[in-house]
Amino acid sequence: MTPKRGSADPLRLRIRHARPHVRPGAPPGTLTPPSPDEPVQPTQIRVIWYDQDHVEECQLTDVAGCSTFAGRLGTTWIDVTGVGDPTVLRELGKMYGLHPLALEDVQNLRERPKIETYEGQKFVVFRLARLDSTVMMEQISAFLVGQTLITFQEDPVDPWEPVRSSIRSGIGRVRSAGADYLLYSLIDLALDEVFPLLEQLGDRVDDLEQAVVDKPGPETLNGIFALKRELLILRKTVWPEREVILGLQQDQSGLIAQDTRLYLRDAYDHAVQLMDMLEMYRDLASNLLDAYLSSLSNRLNDIMKTLTIISTIFVPLTFVVGLYGMNFKYFPEIGWRFGYLFVWVIIVAIVAVLLRYFRTRHWF
Amino acid sequence: MTPKRGSADPLRLRIRHARPHVRPGAPPGTLTPPSPDEPVQPTQIRVIWYDQDHVEECQLTDVAGCSTFAGRLGTTWIDVTGVGDPTVLRELGKMYGLHPLALEDVQNLRERPKIETYEGQKFVVFRLARLDSTVMMEQISAFLVGQTLITFQEDPVDPWEPVRSSIRSGIGRVRSAGADYLLYSLIDLALDEVFPLLEQLGDRVDDLEQAVVDKPGPETLNGIFALKRELLILRKTVWPEREVILGLQQDQSGLIAQDTRLYLRDAYDHAVQLMDMLEMYRDLASNLLDAYLSSLSNRLNDIMKTLTIISTIFVPLTFVVGLYGMNFKYFPEIGWRFGYLFVWVIIVAIVAVLLRYFRTRHWF
Amino acid sequence: MTPKRGSADPLRLRIRHARPHVRPGAPPGTLTPPSPDEPVQPTQIRVIWYDQDHVEECQLTDVAGCSTFAGRLGTTWIDVTGVGDPTVLRELGKMYGLHPLALEDVQNLRERPKIETYEGQKFVVFRLARLDSTVMMEQISAFLVGQTLITFQEDPVDPWEPVRSSIRSGIGRVRSAGADYLLYSLIDLALDEVFPLLEQLGDRVDDLEQAVVDKPGPETLNGIFALKRELLILRKTVWPEREVILGLQQDQSGLIAQDTRLYLRDAYDHAVQLMDMLEMYRDLASNLLDAYLSSLSNRLNDIMKTLTIISTIFVPLTFVVGLYGMNFKYFPEIGWRFGYLFVWVIIVAIVAVLLRYFRTRHWF
Amino acid sequence: MTPKRGSADPLRLRIRHARPHVRPGAPPGTLTPPSPDEPVQPTQIRVIWYDQDHVEECQLTDVAGCSTFAGRLGTTWIDVTGVGDPTVLRELGKMYGLHPLALEDVQNLRERPKIETYEGQKFVVFRLARLDSTVMMEQISAFLVGQTLITFQEDPVDPWEPVRSSIRSGIGRVRSAGADYLLYSLIDLALDEVFPLLEQLGDRVDDLEQAVVDKPGPETLNGIFALKRELLILRKTVWPEREVILGLQQDQSGLIAQDTRLYLRDAYDHAVQLMDMLEMYRDLASNLLDAYLSSLSNRLNDIMKTLTIISTIFVPLTFVVGLYGMNFKYFPEIGWRFGYLFVWVIIVAIVAVLLRYFRTRHWF
Amino acid sequence: MTPKRGSADPLRLRIRHARPHVRPGAPPGTLTPPSPDEPVQPTQIRVIWYDQDHVEECQLTDVAGCSTFAGRLGTTWIDVTGVGDPTVLRELGKMYGLHPLALEDVQNLRERPKIETYEGQKFVVFRLARLDSTVMMEQISAFLVGQTLITFQEDPVDPWEPVRSSIRSGIGRVRSAGADYLLYSLIDLALDEVFPLLEQLGDRVDDLEQAVVDKPGPETLNGIFALKRELLILRKTVWPEREVILGLQQDQSGLIAQDTRLYLRDAYDHAVQLMDMLEMYRDLASNLLDAYLSSLSNRLNDIMKTLTIISTIFVPLTFVVGLYGMNFKYFPEIGWRFGYLFVWVIIVAIVAVLLRYFRTRHWF
Numbered sequence A, B, C, D, E: 001m002t003p004k005r006g007s008a009d010p011l012r013l014r015i016r017h018a019r020p021h022v023r024p025g026a027p028p029g030t031l032t033p034p035s036p037d038e039p040v041q042p043t044q045i046r047v048i049w050y051d052q053d054h055v056e057e058c059q060l061t062d063v064a065g066c067s068t069f070a071g072r073l074g075t076t077w078i079d080v081t082g083v084g085d086p087t088v089l090r091e092l093g094k095m096y097g098l099h100p101l102a103l104e105d106v107q108n109l110r111e112r113p114k115i116e117t118y119e120g121q122k123f124v125v126f127r128l129a130r131l132d133s134t135v136m137m138e139q140i141s142a143f144l145v146g147q148t149l150i151t152f153q154e155d156p157v158d159p160w161e162p163v164r165s166s167i168r169s170g171i172g173r174v175r176s177a178g179a180d181y182l183l184y185s186l187i188d189l190a191l192d193e194v195f196p197l198l199e200q201l202g203d204r205v206d207d208l209e210q211a212v213v214d215k216p217g218p219e220t221l222n223g224i225f226a227l228k229r230e231l232l233i234l235r236k237t238v239w240p241e242r243e244v245i246l247g248l249q250q251d252q253s254g255l256i257a258q259d260t261r262l263y264l265r266d267a268y269d270h271a272v273q274l275m276d277m278l279e280m281y282r283d284l285a286s287n288l289l290d291a292y293l294s295s296l297s298n299r300l301n302d303i304m305k306t307l308t309i310i311s312t313i314f315v316p317l318t319f320v321v322g323l324y325g326m327n328f329k330y331f332p333e334i335g336w337r338f339g340y341l342f343v344w345v346i347i348v349a350i351v352a353v354l355l356r357y358f359r360t361r362h363w364f
Helices: A065-067 A086-096 A100-107 A161-169 A180-191 A196-214 A220-247 A258-324 A338-359 B065-068 B086-096 B100-107 B161-169 B179-190 B194-214 B217-247 B256-321 B339-360 C063-069 C086-096 C100-107 C163-170 C179-192 C194-214 C218-247 C258-323 C338-360 D063-069 D088-095 D101-105 D161-169 D179-192 D194-214 D218-249 D258-323 D338-362 E061-068 E084-096 E100-105 E161-169 E181-192 E192-213 E216-248 E258-323 E339-360
Strands: A013-015 A045-051 A056-060 A075-081 A113-118 A121-131 A136-145 A148-153 B014-016 B045-050 B055-060 B073-080 B114-118 B121-131 B135-145 B148-155 C013-015 C044-050 C055-060 C073-079 C112-119 C122-129 C136-146 C147-152 D012-014 D044-050 D055-058 D075-081 D114-118 D121-131 D135-145 D148-153 E013-015 E046-051 E055-060 E075-081 E116-119 E120-131 E135-145 E149-154
Touching: A045 A161, A045 A338, A045 B086, A056 A065, A056 A161, A065 A086, A065 B055, A075 A086, A075 A180, A075 B086, A075 E061, A086 A100, A086 A148, A086 E161, A100 A136, A100 D044, A113 A220, A113 A338, A113 E258, A121 A148, A121 A161, A121 A180, A121 A220, A121 A338, A121 B073, A136 E116, A148 A180, A148 E135, A161 A180, A180 A196, A180 A258, A180 E339, A196 A220, A196 A258, A220 A258, A220 E258, A258 A338, A258 B100, A258 B114, A258 B217, A258 B256, A258 E258, B045 B065, B045 B161, B045 E135, B065 B073, B065 D063, B073 B086, B073 B179, B086 B100, B086 B148, B100 B121, B100 B135, B114 B217, B114 D088, B121 B179, B121 B217, B121 D338, B121 E055, B135 B179, B161 B179, B179 B194, B179 B217, B179 B256, B179 E149, B194 B217, B194 B256, B217 B256, B217 C163, B217 D088, B256 B339, B256 C100, B256 C112, B256 C136, B256 C218, B256 C258, B256 E075, C044 C163, C055 C163, C063 C073, C073 C086, C073 C179, C086 C100, C086 C147, C100 C122, C100 C136, C112 C218, C112 D338, C122 C179, C122 C218, C147 C179, C163 C179, C179 C194, C179 C258, C179 D194, C194 C218, C194 C258, C218 C258, C258 D101, C258 D114, C258 D258, D044 D063, D044 D161, D044 E100, D055 D063, D063 D075, D063 D088, D075 D088, D088 D101, D114 D218, D121 D179, D121 D218, D121 E013, D148 D179, D161 D179, D179 D194, D179 D218, D179 D258, D194 D218, D194 D258, D194 E075, D218 D258, D258 D338, D258 E100, D258 E116, D258 E161, E013 E116, E046 E061, E046 E161, E055 E061, E055 E100, E055 E161, E061 E075, E061 E084, E075 E084, E075 E181, E084 E100, E084 E149, E100 E116, E100 E120, E116 E216, E120 E181, E120 E216, E135 E181, E149 E181, E161 E181, E181 E192, E181 E258, E192 E258, E216 E258
Parallel strands: A013 A136, A075 A148, B014 B135, B073 B148, C013 C136, C073 C147, D012 D135, D075 D148, E013 E135, E075 E149
Antiparallel strands: A045 A056, A045 A075, A113 A121, A121 A136, A136 A148, B045 B055, B045 B073, B114 B121, B121 B135, B135 B148, C044 C055, C044 C073, C112 C122, C122 C136, C136 C147, D044 D055, D044 D075, D114 D121, D121 D135, D135 D148, E046 E055, E046 E075, E116 E120, E120 E135, E135 E149
16 A cells, blocks of 8 residues: 555656866866866767758868868858867867857856857757657757857767758758758757657646546656656756747847748747647646645545544444443343343434434535 | 546537647658548638629639639638648648748647738638537638638638628628738637637536535536636637737738727737636636635544544543453452442543533534 | 535625627627517616806707717716617717727626727726625726717616716816816726725625634635635726726827826726735735634644544553453453452553653643 | 634734725815814924024924925925824915825825825825834825925824934935935835834744744744734835835936935835845745644644554454453353463464554554 | 654855844944944955056055055955944045945845946945855955955955966966956856855755655655755845846946956856756755645555554444443343354454455555
8 A cells, every 4th residue: 555656757857967067266268177087978070061052971080170161151060979078179169269158158068048149159058858768858059150050969879860861862941041040950850859758748647637536546646746847847948948049030140041030930939839838737737736635635534434434333332332241230230121122222222313413414 | 425537527628639740850841741541631622702792602622723713802711621631731832822831830730829920921820619529629720811811720610600601691891891801700700709618617617616615525626627627728728819819910011901900909808808717717716626625624624523522432431331341359349339320420420521621622 | 513504795796797798700890689588778868068167967768869969068978877779879879989899898798897999089998896785896888089978887776976966066176177087087986986895805804814713614714715706806807997097097199188197197096006905805815714724734633632642541441451351261360359459550550651652742 | 732812913013094095986186174073183293494504493283384484495394293184284285286186195094105296296105114012004195395395194203303313413414415315314214114123023933933843833823824914014015115216216307316316226225125035034934834734744644643553453452352251151262271361362463463564654 | 753853954044144234214324333242353455456467465454555556557356354344444435436325235244136336336245155064145245446346245264265366377367357357257256156055955855855755754844844945045145146247247337348248148147047946946845845745645544544444343343242241131142052153253244344345445
């Protein structure tokens, strides 16, 4: 009857953070050198360059190779995996004039989704939900510098394959549009990845609703609280993402083309829809908790009623039979001819009166 | 005494969604081809053309037939039922220059009510409550392109008959006004359909209020939670609809005539009134739940009081009679002449003291 | 001990609505003809005309009689009682150019307080609390057309006597000011009528506060919930009224004189004060409910403590005396010289140990 | 064990209101004549006139005496105590051109703190906390007309002594600044008087926090609810005061000097700080209530556990010994040589099994 | 089983306040003289002057020594420890033209974080978390006057060592930027100090989450409430700090260089992130409390079920055996050959029926 604790929770959200955020007193804009205890993830750089008619791809291990793309017409996408090595960041920063404060944020894997505008560049941080064994909310940092997009992530698994393949095949608008549309594609993909998560959560809401009605138990309760906790964390991630998209859409710097803004509006609608669904699930989860606790109160009332009825009937009867179990020498009823019958009459009378009383009180 | 579960719930809201929303990684603006497993609803097209003096109606099965209305003066309403076939959408899109992102939203049956402005066209998504065996919140998508209104819905049942018949008969302003007024008429009808729903919900609030006072039971509780759940879902639909109407009213593009805006303001007032009533029902439902749980606590207190009074009286008495049921050989009281009377004196004394105590505590 | 249900509730708010609001599909702006089942309230028209020096009053039964006042200088107030007859509305509408959408709202007795501006006219809906046997929230619709004020109400009882008599006697500003000031006077009167209601509610809060401390019972609970319910309904009426007054005050059309705005600001302050008091009562009512439930929990704890102390003492004792009531042939203690005394020693020891234990736990 | 009711509550807030607010139907701007039942407080007028170098003070009983100050250069402060006599108000109103609506508000002692701008004058209502035996929230009304400040209060006790003495002694800026700075000084004093109140409330929060941990009882609960109630009332007073100060600070009329605005900003900061502390105390009070109720639940669980353990052990034992107390003629165990020992074995076995069971469930 | 009270709470927030805030009636802008009872902390002044190439440091005990830095080019930072001596404040105020209202706020150690702009100077109040044995939220007041920064704190422990050492060594931007950047560095350091605090709180959330699942007890409850209380206090400090940074960033006075604003935006992001985390912890803490109380309800239900099952089985049995313990002379069953067996049959039947009943109700 004891609650089964630690019941397997298949969808546990985790926000990845490898390095501590806080070095109070260090001057802002300083990059953290790799700590000796924790070996740094080797950095990988994938560069893809394209215009309407051509696509070129290459995989590098140092920043120097990027310089061949620096002056070219067309769109260049530099995708860096592994942000632990400050040399890579510093060299890229020098080559493309990235702001030191932004580079510091790239290394800090706990940043809140945000958008920053620096002279001639946009810096965007957002999160990508990835279904591994557990759900990872991977931090993506992106710089939009002219027609070059530079993205950073810590995790070696590549999430951008769908976008890359649509660049290669030339399906959709991506090849004809610029780096701003590419940035939009990545953000849109990140948002789209949240929908299956939400569907799982929706299924869990339905299951829990069923469980509260059918067989509420401690696991139901644990399930409700786990659900609420995950909705909370997911909400904290999606909410600022909305502002990021809005910030891109209302851009004044000319880095975002007019056309791309229409698409960003669409992405914004998706983010709003995500928030709406999260809010609804949250309200439903609160509802569920109330329903569970109310049914618990109902059951307690039921149980106590049963106990009270049984006790109230039998405790007086036990007194009566105890009475005639006394051993007094001078005990008139004991010697009566119909004493035993008399006791039974008393018993039946007590039971009848009590049952009547219970019925009046609508106890059963 | 056990709660009756799964009690028939006559008004269960359902948001229709036939096709999954999410294909992460597909380029935005792509229409979904019909899946082979799930046969597509055949598309039906009803066209109605009218000006102040004439009305023409026809029913088509392919888009080509619409071209005869394309250049004409007067108002054209193309009403498409069944959005599963991407060819129909694509051809209509080409003929009227509908935006691909909007067409994608037409197919996605889980869109949030919204309004979008594209070059020379308005795209509106709203929901229509329809009382079938259950309540369906059918998604309606509408394009307003000049004097042409194109509406899409998935369900084959036609909800627009009242509007169509007032076009035919020429009652009201609809014939003399343009496509913008027609769009307003559809939205107003959709809002009006929510009022009977709300009246049903209001009746349920009243019934539950009565039940909480008269005979609160687990069904009452289930009823309250079902009510809260439906108010939640209805609210999530009506709330963005308000913004849609406001967006139409504040239109800058010239697609909405000045006169129609007065009517839209009226529709907006209705939407606000709906929200007000929903909010009030929600507050009343929370009130109900509190009332129910409080009465439960009251009852539990009552039950426990009864149990405690009975136990507190009879448990000591049972001890006393048990005492004189002991079989000791050397047991002075047993041999007393008035031992039995003495026991009764003790019993009466105990009962008197306890009753006095209970009365002091206001227990009955 | 059972809760007394249906305890007399002297202040039950009712929002009057005679006719159903919803005729989905009817073109907007249509007036409802009188239904044959429900005989229409006969329409009464009181006209009062005044300027600084003269007052003229007459009582009419048809609209035609109003035409004599149509062109005159000075202020005309046409007060229509009974809105069920569409002919009256239609004729008045024609004579003064009232907007059809507004006329439709006059008939719909469930409108939310609101203000609408049409070409050269203001249309205002507000509610008037009237203390009959029950409290009625009567709907008042008013058109301000130049120096003419037309008001509508359904109920035959005349609420405007104080205003009429101050017009007749010329006390205050009303005779020297125009129709806008007259409209203000009516709204101000409607607001003032809410204050006695609020005072009653305030008295009930005080009574309930006393009851929660002195003798909380199910009637207290019912009283709290009834209070919350009425505060909710009253709030839903007063809240939009505030916006109505603000709308009149910020009028751009020139229908409201500069001087009258000062008075409207005063009325606005009153409305804000009403809202403040309603909010405070609401918070106090929530406080009361919490206090009631907490005292219930306190009492339950008290009751359970009593039961537990009694049971914990006597149940072991009953076991002991039951033990020596066994009938074994070979039962050493039974034959002991001081067996009975020995039992009493055991009993006293048990009681002493348990009392000590309870005292350690601070149970009494 | 019963809750002590009506425990002395040293800090009970009272909002003073001597006369009823509501005379529905009276024309706005009418002053209430003194009612014959309730003798009017005699009016006292203190006038103080000063400039940088001179101070003149006098105490009057009628308005006529004020006329000597009317045209003078320098600042005049007319402080009226007792607002029941309409003649005084009317005469002052005539002499200084005070608006009739404002004068009506002076008499109404339940006004919400507010600021009104009339042609060439500011009218301000605020509240002053005064620690008498109970705390009074005295209403102060003030008119700022050019360099004259006219203040009204009902209570005969003079709260402005600190300001008056700093005028006399010439300490601080007050002598060199104008009537606007004087008004600021009064408001600032009124705010400063709230801080000691808040400190008392803070001490009560701390005491209650201690009590919830150490010996929670019904008085703790009463204390928490009294605290919440007073925070609520205090908040309703301070909140609009903030807006009053902001209104003075953003004055457009030229009545408030630029320099004085700096000081008003400081007063505004104090009001914000008051609100912050009130909010924090409110949150802490809610926290306290939750803590109290949770500890109550904990105790109930504890109590029920004790009861259950005792009952679960002894009820079966009582059955066993009752069994062998039966009087059957043919009862094999009764005759056994080691029957009694056998019963003890059963008893020990039952106790051992149950203790084990309780330990498994972590019941002790 | 009793709750352990006063369990060591390692992170108890304290807001330092040495002197009472309130001297109602004192003219604003007055400095408090040292009280004779409470000896004033001796004032220490550290001056550091630097430009791109030079650094000069000295430690003074009176203000006069500062005058040597007054006219110099480059940045001067005057750091005053101990604000109790009004002479020091007054002299510094005269030397740098600091506003008297601001100086009064320096002495008042309970100020809310805020920013004030006076003619040619910025006055900023913020708080610095310092981990001593307990956590101190030390108040820092700072004046930015041209290229001079004057900071005040009460506590003798120097928190600014990291900034000072980066000035000395010339690491980062601080030497090349002005006094505005220095102010930013201090605020940024103050924010950074909150992160380790938050991490401790985060660990406590995790521990409590574990405890609620594993072995919920009164300490868990105390832990949850202590957590909520500290989040509340921390939030009240960080929230206005956000506004302070925003105020500096939106400065119009020219005191804050364009470059420094970028850095302030970064600090603002950190403050927002702090608020986000605080909000999330707060939601998680509420979740925890709900979880705890729900598990308590679950356990109570469990306990009551056990009690009810045991009582419901044995109470009737005790009655039965009590019945046959009666001593009536004429008692047929007593003499039966298989009477004893008959009783056992009854007992087994009762137990069987009851177990069946419990199973039907899903009680075990």
